[in-house]
Amino acid sequence: MARPIPLPILLWSGLGLFACALFGRKVVAQWPGLQSGQVVDLDSVILFYGLLPRAAVALLAGAALGLSGLLLQRILRNPLAEPSTLGISAGAQLALALATLYAPSIVARSSAAVAFAGGIAAVALILALTWRRGLEPVSVVLAGMMVALTANAAGAALILANGDYLFSLFIWGGGSLVQQGWDPAIAIGWRLALGLGAAALLMRPLAILGLDDVAARGLGLSLNASRLLLIALAVWLATTVVSEVGIIGFVGLAAPVLATLSGARSLKQKLVAAPLIGAVLLWLTDGLVQLAAGAGGERVPTGAATALLGGPLLLWLLPHLRLFEWPSLERPAHTARRAARPWLRIAMLGMAGIGALAIALLLGQGPHGWSLASGDVLADLVAWRLPRVVVAAASGSMLAAAGVVIQRVTANPLASPEVLGIGAGAGAGLAAVLLFAGSAGLGWQLAGSTAGALVALVVILVIAARGNLGPERLLFAGIAMNALCSAVLAAVIALGNAQSYRLLGWLTGSTIQVTGLEASVVVIGLVLITVPLLLAGRWLAILPLGAGRALAIGLSVRLARNTLILIAAFASALAAQFVGPLSFVGLIAPHLARMIGLDRSRQQLAGAVILGALLMMLSDWLSRMIFFPYQLPVGLFASLLGGVYLTLLLGRGVQRRG
Amino acid sequence: MAATALLPQPVSAAQLRIASIDWGLLETALAIGVVPAAATELRQFARIAVEPALPASVVDLGLRGSPNYELLRILAPDLILISGFYEYQRPSLERIAPVLALPIYEAGRPPYPLAQSSLLALGERTGRKEDADRYAAETAAELEERRLALHSFASRPAFLISLGDARHFRAFGADSMPGDVLARLGITNAWQDDTSYSAAAPVGIEALARVPEASIIVLAPLPAEVSRGLPGNALWNALPAVREGRVAVLESVNHFGGLPSARRFARLLADAVTREPNHG
């Protein structure tokens, strides 16, 4: 707005200069001959093959991600689309990990191709899931998050199952820009140049794709061909970065948004500004990471550091972010038929729950294969199986209860403790407690994770209230919160000490260590959570109608909301303590309850609580049995079940109205 | 820990059925002729630790971090071995059998003396005191022998690293078994910065240039990517140790091992160095 030099340009130049100064400091320190003088040529080798290419990679990878994000956001008309929210980076990373383990010769030949295949698979899956919804932004981002989280969970399980935990995790957790040659810079550079060239050539279709489908088709554009071509280009850029340096979060998201907020209005301006801003962002982050690094190495990988900076940035920007016009979330045209006798149905569910409990206790593998336990053996095994089955069931129930509450309070059928980042927030809280008191007991751990969950949920809702966010933005805020808290976790895990190992175990969720004590704590927690919620049935019935309406019929919205949020945060944290943050039972169970015809608030709650228990018992049983005697994390199985369900939900071909 | 050793012992020490959660103690038990009934992650153990060879009778309990307690309960050992790292599992394990926690790795302490005292304690507990004493003495003697053999190699410091990918390595410090053995062999560890639980967090290859005169000892396994990326890594190739052929790649050694791993490492190193005349 200021005439002489626009403020944003001044700001970005300033940040660029700062990054440049950080770089200069390193260069001076490494300048040949300035040190001992003995090994001048080694100094220059480090300068020319270490420092310089690292700066080049930071700039080029930042620009490539900025361009990739801009293309994806434009094509999908989704301000949150970018390589990491769409699961492209996670898909590429998982493909690399799988290939490294099971087909090392392919990785040795071309890791870029493997990464590209993984990224394309992720994006193809997401497009397939959301195609019939017209690639509606929230579904796309949600599917992306689902793919990313499942890929990460699978990756964590792979690492766990393959021994060398911490080393691989550091590299898994976030991209490192350390360089010892020019190959990566060249590899990213020529692809970036090609990408920019292609984007410039495809400027017109790209401009039209920013409009809606009907308008674009009206202008005679072959919509799908140009879309797919540009998506492939964006994936190619992003997966190159993954295969060369690892996952770098948030640059692809932040750069285009910051370009817009800095006043880049036309597509041409954005095509210049987004890569430039991405380059400055990554260079600056990497400079700060190097500045903070001690002699023992960089404590936080640059790729995770970008999320630490970018997460708060996005949360702060969200109210100012202009969302593209899009018909709002539509519900299925035919909701399930309501149960004629809901409580009978709930009782039947309860019977099924008891049956599942019995099977989980009785049926299992031993050293001599499958057997139904009975007699003394049963008494013996029940002492082991009962606590973990009870903890799994109660955790599932609590997540389901939290899911019902959050979906009703936010009037958003896609909200849940997992989606809004409340589980990840609990993890960040737990990480903080473990960091300061490595031997903290269950009570302190629980206090930490509850505080983390509460902070995450309150921050999201405060932002939502301030910006008067609709359901879409609420989900976006949740995704940002997820990324931020996951980055905190990745940074702590990368410390590589005993706490890291504990957090890794927590992240994937485990009911293995639980005893009768934990089981009784969880059951008491479940009772303390569900009884008040059942009493608050009317609140839960009214709140989905919206705050204005709830107020108009005399509900003190603030009191009701705050109470319910507190309960939901506590339930999520307590459950996440045992089954990890990624289970998705909180998202699924409320839907399943509705699908079997339980839609009034109390009935839905009761049904979801039982279904949550069923789902988690099943996950726990599978996690114990599938690779017997190796026990995989229960959270991983639960999130895989969740992934399958969400696939069905999104793929069900719900029509948009209007 | 001493307290558990004093628990009532229903079975005579010689016929104790043992289960080991910790790999270092699994090695140690095998070395003194005690064959555990069960232990963890055996497939991975055979790949990483390699020796001592595992008798087929040992039952796999699953992951070290989450052993299968039900299976362990059915196997009903008389004694369960853990190290400090698995202390959090103690409440569950004690429901099955008495737990004997023998420390090998403690933050900031060289592991060799701890491994040796754990070996002796285990020998005591399992009624194989003589075997344990003999093994400790043999190990000390073997290390001394290797130290003499490596005399010329010891004139230079050495980095002891494992590679994560073609760009990062992890350095083993004095608080790791290979690092401690390195010192006992009279070789200065070129990595003098902090380490935490054996090794430092991964750092870039260029950190190896800080001690130009140092040799480099790489512990297998090498990730697939390394064989593709490392030969073309300009910085790696510019390192004096690489140019002058002072790099030794050793077979895999258990990073968290006991005395058997210490011997294995010393033997592998001596073999590699004496095989290649360049060293020294």
Next chain:
Amino acid sequence: MDAAKNPDLHLYDVDGASFVAGGRTILSPLTMTLEPGRFYGLVGPNGSGKSTLLKLLARQQDPARGSIRFSGRLLETYGTRDFARSVAYMPQFTPPAEGMNVRELVSLGRFPWHGALGRFSADDEDKVTRALVQTSLTKLAERMVDSLSGGERQRAWLAMMLAQDARCLLLDEPTSALDLAHQVEILALVRQLSREQDIAVVAVLHDINMAASFCNELIALREGQIVARGSPDLILDPAVLDSIYGLAMGITRHPQTGAPISYVL
């Protein structure tokens, strides 16, 4: 204190209330009174502050300055449920009320009377049944709300407000999503209820002719100020309409009723 001289005379007593959002004045300080039992139409162009005024009356937002009294009492002195027993408000967009049938939705109108934990009494049941009868929804009572047509859904929301048993209904564009026939149906129903039960209604309406034919009195806003107020005959005048919309308009007469009808010149 000054309004205490005649506390029950006015339904609403707005004294210098204004509203500011993001530094922009949405409503300039305005002063007016509304009387019980009458049907008021709030009209004016987009952005004139109609909905904001309604929200201030509904206590959905607090005025930046000035005061609003209902039945002589300042709005902020009412408890949330207390106020909802007297005033029912319907925002512009009605959510689909997923997973609820009509009767359940209408029953929510009894919340101000029984609260979160109170028993749903026989009296509550009666009020709900009566509201369903008044809106001719008895046959649809067990249907799911999201399966209703637009007009039916709007009637269901109206029924919920009736079950609230309030003396005053505040409606924000109750007919905006409806076709002509349903617009007439809803407004006729509102007028009839207002007359029969002596309920005051304040409705934001888009269509000036529709407003004129159903309301007792029109209040016209422009740029956050009241520019005209009076009976439909008074407002439907070329000069007044020009002052409201800034648009040259003419007036003709309904061939049968003789009521004034405006048209754009």
